[in-house]
Amino acid sequence: MSPANTPASPCASVPGRFADVFKQVPFMQLLGVTREVSANGYARLSMPVRPELTNLFDAAHGGVLATLLDSAMASAAMSSVNFEAGVVTLNLNTSFLASGRGRLVIEGWHTGGGRSICYCEGTVRGENQEVLARAMASFKFKQLAPPQEMAQG
Template sequence: MTQKNGFPIQIPFLASLGVLCNQFGEGRSEIELDLRPHHENSLEMAHGGVLMTLLDVAMAMAGRSADSEDRGVVTIEMKTSFMAPGRGKLTARGLCVHRTATMAFCEAEIVDGEGKTVSRGSGTFKYVKRKPPQRPRAEEPGGDG
């Protein structure tokens, strides 16, 4: 079931940021974000953490879509290069460039509304079962308080 923001699964953090998923399948992904003031740093451009989030998610979605077992992924490592200020509407495109039975090796690029490259990233992702074991939350009895 596709969520209203286009993602095949619910990801509350991305929903709170306003990230939309345009493409998910066959080892590729495309996500987008219309930057708002709360996404910016003191120089009125995309905060580096926002850019890294977009790269991470674009790569993770590409890696997930390349897996016939419909497993999730967790980020093992990630490299990011920042090339230009991010402003306006940003689009991140991810590609799974290689996969093994347990890992996906991916790349992603973010472009602005004019097609200018803002940043690029590469990462390694480990395939995991979809549902992690449930842990009590800190506010629940038995939590880590």
């Protein structure tokens, strides 16, 4: 699915036992990332760029952009199997195209794969809709512990 075919359903309505797993990732909370949509192999996140997340040029740090792309594509991959499995990143290839400030919108979408491996692509856009970075990644599906076990340990 490409961004042009984005689903209208918000992440709150996503089926599956692990639809809320995103909320259990402390790093996403630390960054201030909001998952706006995650369904049918597509995900959209957003995040305001805060001063502590910038580089020497007062723009979003490249490591932050790579993290956001990885997270959006992972969410898209998990939504492609209705959140019945988690994923681990096998490969992340990122191209940085421009500097970003303000509110970032990150999209990821499933492009292919099979039962154990999933391929995704993603973009980060800045305040003026310009593409700041693009990425392609491969993920391995992995079974998750039930949500209550994840919260405990």
